[in-house]
Amino acid sequence: MHSSISRSLLLAATAPVVFGQNITVDNTTVEATSDNVATAAEGVSTTSNSTASYFSSESAQLTDSVIANLTGLNLTGIDLFGFDTTENSAAAKRGVGSICKHMPGDLLYPNWIIWKVFDLLLGGALMQPVPLAAPCYNDHPEETDAWLCSYITANWENNSYIHSDDPTSIMWPLYEGRTCMPTDYPTDSCTQGAYPEYVVNASTVAQIQLAVNFARNANLRLVVKNTGHDFNGKSAGAGALSIWTHNLKSVEFYEDLEFGGYAGPAFKLGTGVQADELYEAANKYGYTAIGGEGRSVGVSGGFLLGGGHSPMSSMYGMAADHVLSMEVVTPSGEFVTASETSSPDLFWALRGGGGGTYGVVTSVLVKVFPKTEVATMTFSFSTGTNVSADAFWAGVRAYFGYIIEYVDAGCYEYFSLVQTGADSYYFGMAPWWAPNMTIAELKELVAPWFADLEAVGITVEPEYQYFTDFYDAWYAIFPLETAGTTVMKTASRLWPKSSWDDATSLNATFEAIRETVELGGSVLAFNIQGVGKAIPDYPDTSISPHWRETCLHAILAAFWDEDSTDEEIAEVSRTLTEDWMGIWRNASVGAGSYMSEGDVDEPDFQDSFYGDSYERLYELKQKIDPWMLMYTPTGVGSEDWYVTDQIDYLTTQNGRLCKA
Structure with a gap:
């Protein structure tokens, strides 16, 4: 299990929402308390259609009888929490048919009385958070906390748990607008940016149902956050109500x-x-x-x-x-x-x-x-006194020649290609993951490639390890991931096995990747396939068909300076999306990209991320969510909406969500 600083300390500014005192009950003004507004939930049978029983969090549900009791209370705004029925006209009254989702300050945005009722119905699970780095600023709602600011700053990029354990922070702050970042200048301003306005700290199904109904009926933007790992900012949204599922850990x-x-x-x-x-x-x-x-x-x-x-x-x-x-x-x-x-x-x-x-x-x-035994291997090589750039690239090209063989053996290689200077490059394998293999078997598998490396003057000194089970291998070999960078944007490509059909297509693949590294891009790649060696038959799912053809999932990163302007960042992003990734797309016509690690500006994202599953997915989306309650950037149906106040190629969620 991971450990982190006390949540009560980090979430000091996200205590339950404090509102005014009164609500209307039967035309009488009274103080709103848990005595007159009970938590809206009913215990139901733990039996599920899936054979596995409901968790206790799932047996507390919002039911028709609960809604009937609520409507009988004559509370202000109580119609906003009901299910979608022909009798419930709350959605129409609140402007679900309007062109944009309501934001704070809008005439039809819920007032403090309604948020008070909502919090009471939730049993006190509503938060009004501030950004994670707010303690670094003088305009923090409490007060500047130098020690806490120092802790957050030191862990911002090195400890992904501080982001996953926060109700609104995301791993890629570029997509919430780079607002309220760690700083040494407390007089700067900390703004909410695309961090959600309110958060439901969900511990029951009933709370989630209430939040979904409320957001739909009140025409609010709704986002869902678990850990915030997504590369495209799907957990962010200016003015949004967020459902935080992170604590559903049964x-x-x-x-x-x-x-x-x-x-x-x-x-x-x-x-x-x-x-x-x-x-x-x-x-x-x-x-x-x-x-x-x-x-x-x-x-x-x-x-x-x-x-x-x-x-x-x-x-x-x-x-x-x-x-x-x-x-x-x-x-x-x-x-x-x-x-x-x-x-x-x-x-x-x-x-x-x-x-x-x-x-x-x-x-x-x-x-x-x-239980699975695993052999692992880590090593690196680079240009230097005895290794020219041509020799370096010859060694990488030799590796590419074995990629199909390695995935067919069930291996997974996690490697990087980086330009370190003029005509200077680095290749790092960290790690090579070989399930159901011993060290001897792994050495035998890679011997031909290592012989090729020796032939061009590259000597590697691998560190091998053997583990009798997956968990020990995984824990030992994969470090805690970095997060929180504000100076990088990524895009990705799922290179298909067909790119290895012959020398011509393989050379085109290799040269495309080499060219982008020589232009200044950095590559983090996975030699991986989406069809398992042990289970070649896979079920019918909406997983992108591109994954079934893949043997190399490669991510390309572009960087800018910390003090770059929005316009300068947008130009770097344009170069990545159009120029560098254009080289990759031209060398892999018909291939796709992985939606969770792709480019938010990916051209034709429908095909790249979803392949020929998209038409069916879109049709189902219209049926299940005709309100487009659940919008995510590059998500199914997202082309029908847009976020205002955007700069081309600097796509954030720091704006109003409107119909296209």
Whole structure:
């Protein structure tokens, strides 16, 4: 498990919302308290359609009888919390048909009385947060805290947990507008930017249902945050109401689950469970779970909903391939089980169609696999006295010649290519991950490539390690991920195996990647495939078909100076999107990109991120969410909306959300 500074300290400025004192009950003005406005939830049976019982958080639900009791109270704005029915005209009255979502200051934006009622119905789970780095500023709501500011600054890029454990902070602050960053100048201004205005710290399904109904009926922008790992700012939104699912961390193990055609071990996971927590639980019971490489990634949230690539993908395929069922609050506020037999269209869409799009997932039921031995290897080489640039690139080109062989063997290689100076380059393998292999078998596999390196004058000194189980290998070999950078933007490409069909196409692939590194780009890449060696047959999901053809998932990064203007950043971004990635797209016509690690400005994102699944996904989106309650940048249906006050190629969520 991870450790971090006390949450009560970091969240000092996100205490429950304090409002005025009175509300109207039966035309009488009284003080609003938990005595006259009870928490809106009813305990229901723990039985679920997925065989695995509801968690206690899921058995507390918003039901029709609860809504009937609420409407009888004659509270101000109580109609905003009901389900979508023909009798409930709240949505129409609040302007759901208007061109833009309501923002603070708008005439139809809910007033303090309604937010007070909302908080009471939630049982005190409503927060009005300030940005994580607000203690660095004099205009912090409490007071400047030099020690806390120093802690946040020191951990901002080196400890992803401080972002995942905060109700609004995201890993890529570029997309919330780079507002309220850590600073040594407390007289600067800390603004809310694209951080949500209010947050529901969800601990029950009923709270999520209330938030969904409220946002839909009041025509508010709604966002969902689990850990904030997404590369495109899907958890940000100016003026939004946010549902924070991070604390839904229940875990239940089933030794012999029988569900559908599956019989075997499985875990039911709350949507807030992170990779380190899942892997620790799986290790406790002697199994291998499929999750992300990063320790703080929320496995059951956007990771799974986007497909989810893993160190085990070359062996077992994508993480979403192994989901048996999901519990989810839909945009209508209904709580349903999604599986092959219950809401099957929704189940199809949730496994790959993207997070924050089709509903708010509260838990998932996933298969696990036998304990796995793993051999690992790390090494690097670079240009230098005895290695020319030509020799360096010859060594990298030799590696590219073995990429298909390595993924077909079930391996996963995580490597980087960086320009370190004029005609100076670095290649780092950190790590090579070889499941079901011994060190001897790994050495035998890579011997031909290492011989090629020696032939061009490159000597490497690998560090090998062997582990009897996945958890120990993963924990030892993958460091805590960095986050919070404000000087970088990334884009990605899923290079297909067809690019290795012959020498001509392989050379074109290699030269395209080499050219962008020589132009100043940095590459972080995964030699990985989306169809597992051990399980070549995969279920019908909405995972991008591009993943099924992939053997190399490559991310290209461009950088700017810390003091760059918005216009200068936009130009760097344009160069990345149009010029550098144009080189990659021209060398891989018809290929795609991974939505969770892609470019928010990706041209034709519908095909790049979703492939030929997009038409079906879009049609289902219109059916499930005709209000477009759940908008995310590059999400399904997002082309029908836009965020105001944007600079081309500097796409943030710091603006009003309006219909296109």
